[in-house]
Amino acid sequence: MVRTAIAMAKKDLRLEWRARVLINQVLPFVFVVIILFAFGFDAKVEILGQVTPGLFWVTSFFGLELAIARSVGIEGENQAQVGLVMMGVNPRGMFLGKVFAVVVEMLALEAVLSVGIAVLFNTPLHEVPLLALSALIADIGVTTVGIVLAGVTEGLSGSLLPLLLFPVVSPVLLSATKVWQYGLSGSLAKAVPWSELLVGFSLIYLVLGILVYGVVLEG
């Protein structure tokens, strides 16, 4: 299973590196959203300072959804997935590989995004390890459930995935924003319960994905 996961992750990342969809399309899109938010709040610095965590995570969610949809989309070209299934690919390995690839892509995007926000809204980033760790866990949570739901909506109309995905991951949005808020404002004790919820969410859906992805592929 691990061998499949590594090969799948390497393949996804290589395909992403070659097509550069994330850098050419998703990153600019995410920055456009930030600028729009700044217009929305007509750039009052104190408001933007408060809103930074929420803003960061809302834009990351859009990025996550696009990255997940793309990750499942590349299997569809030339029906490569049918070939894989016919050759007896291990669904669990495939699932973990895809999740890993999307999470790596998203961490890269979020790193650039957080620097962008820190500069644009001059909110200094501190407690970075906490922020980075919570971002990793939240991304894993959203990606695990995202890959399962993308498998379920594969081949159907594009707007179905966000409709299914965002309500499910709303607690992650809530907790991640809280952790970042407390991280930035320095009251770390308060961030603990929210981090636990993030870890719980990610673990639950990681396990569910591993159990269910075989059936999703078959569907």
Next chain:
Amino acid sequence: MSRNAKLKRGVGITALVMIALTFWLGLYVTPPAEVMGNLVRMLYIHPPMAWIAYLAYGITTAASLLYLWKRTRRREWDLIAAASAEAGVFFTGLTILTGSIWGRPAWGVWWTWDALLTSTAVLFLLYLGYLALRQVPMSETKRGVRSAIAALVAFIDVPIVHESVYWWKTLHQTPSVLNPSLNVEVHGSMAWTLLLGFVAFTMAYVWMVWTRYETSKRQAELADLEVERAIRERLSVEEVSL
């Protein structure tokens, strides 16, 4: 009328009678509360809705699990899951409606990000997505498998949403004194009426799911008949061309 249909009609009529009784008791017989006065009468129509919504989603998940497991996979489970989800969304909608009406005088506004209303709203969206997924034209087994997985993902999320929203709210304001369902002491006739309300709406739920299930079962049979006709057509073309 078959025994089955008679039973279903019986359930429907009992539901109707019990609901009427609950309304009568709730509106006129039971005493108003000291603080809230008559507003407390909302007690008989709001909590039962939420209880039935959770019941409906529980049944949908159970049916979906049975459908997912290859050995117990039968078309009926898929249809029951869908029928129960539809009723679930309906009752969740009513929960939100009665919740905001009940809260209106207390909060002075139709919608506040109160923990109960918010988590119910997310619940509503969760299963709305499930129903939207079912509307997409697919082959029957594909739809069955995919919606069963979506139902599983959604149901696991319910407690998580509940947890996070309550933390989010209670960490901020202390549980608001005016939060309708918390600080109402229920005794005597009010308790009985509330219980009656639960049973009455549960019967209504059963009737709804039963009817919806039978309708979709017949629709499936209709589809099978159409398929048979298409097969006959193709066969007759075959005979002609031989």
Next chain:
Amino acid sequence: MTVLLDRFPALVRCDFDAYEGEVVFVQGPNGSGKTTLLRLLGGLVEAFAGSVLVFGRDPKTEARAVRREVSYLAHSYQMYEELSGRENLSFFSATASCDLERALEWTRRFGLIDRDLDVRFRVLSAGQRKKMSAAIALSRRTELLLIDEPHALLDQATKATLDRGLLELAQAGRTVIIASHELDRIATLASRTYRMSNGTATLMGSS
């Protein structure tokens, strides 16, 4: 057996069988159900009525077990456009049961040179891409080979190589089922031929 594709009876009361070491040709116009039959045997589609047995097992409920013995060369290339041929091959050998050496050997037999393997799959011609997919399908040591329109897009030389390879596999006891409408290939290859039309298969004379 009868198979529905979105309520359209792609296969209608179709009886079909193949035995070990046989090369069975399934020939018929487009839309007669050839591809559906192959997908059914590979467990990719479910039979609405009737029963399907591959090596005595139902390919839908025991999909993984059956597929270990079935290799399916589909109409589509089942490859990743942005990866090179070699990267595709090594990926499939890492994640699935595809034998890299034998696949490379087949690509050489099909006349593909190293340059073809190192360039992006996207830039190869349709014929070259077909050769790559065929190399993977043939490299797998499976008892049953399901091949969909293999001869399309291939030049004469490659067709001959492919036929020789298939005959070798058949002599080695493998079963090969080919869906195609290249009538001229039948004489050399098929031990039995089915004619498909409107979703049913009728056995023609066996050579």
Next chain:
Amino acid sequence: MNPYVEAGYTAVSCSLGGYAIFLGVRSRQVRLRLAQLRASAQRADGSLEDA
């Protein structure tokens, strides 16, 4: 009586009633169509066998 309570009760009864009627009507429609198609299917089967 408190206007909100009246609004609440009417809202619940109307929506419940409306949904119940909708379910009932659709159920009858489908039952009729099924009966019709079954009848025509019998006739068709009958005729196919003789042909």
